[in-house]
Amino acid sequence: MKIGLTLQCSGLISAAKLRRLKRGAVKVLAAVLVPLCLASCVVEPxxxxxxxxxxxxxxxxxxxxxxxxxxxxxxxxxxxxxxxxxxxxxxxxxxxxxxxxxxxxxxxxxxxxxxxxxxxx
Structure with a gap:
């Protein structure tokens, strides 16, 4: 992640904080994408x-x-x-x-x- 490397190399953010940000981003993407994928499914009882x-x-x-x-x-x-x-x-x-x-x-x-x-x- 270019932004992460830039922030880490410039000393603005620690490696641990960067890992937490990445995990948070993955959770947000999953929370948005999974419902969108399921919304297109046809589910019969x-x-x-x-x-x-x-x-x-x-x-x-x-x-x-x-x-x-x-x-x-x-x-x-x-x-x-x-x-x-x-x-x-x-x-x-x-x-x-x-x-x-x-x-x-x-x-x-x-x-x-x-x-x-x-x-x-």
């Missing part, structure tokens, strides 16, 4: 909730006027405490190089499971 009642038909939503840099994510039915509840649509900031894959209910065995929407390359 290990045991998704299987709902034995088919979801109602989607509601017709009036899609607002397009916003530059955003994509409209349509509303959907969520399963909450034994009943379907409508989750209205919302805007998501565009991710360059990706496209939005909408979430959907999928038939699974004798029931239905929710497959989360996600960004895909």
């Amino acid at each position: 290990e045991h998704p909730i299987v709902v034995h009642a088919a979801p109602p038909p989607p509601r017709v939503e009036v899609v607002p006027v397009a916003r530059p840099g955003y994509v409209w994510v349509g509303g959907h039915w969520r399963w909450v405490q034994g009943a379907y509840v409508w989750e209205p649509g919302h805007w998501e900031m565009v991710r360059v190089g990706y496209h939005w894959v909408p979430g959907h209910w999928a038939a699974r065995g004798s029931g239905w499971v929710w497959v989360e929407g996600h960004w895909a390359p």
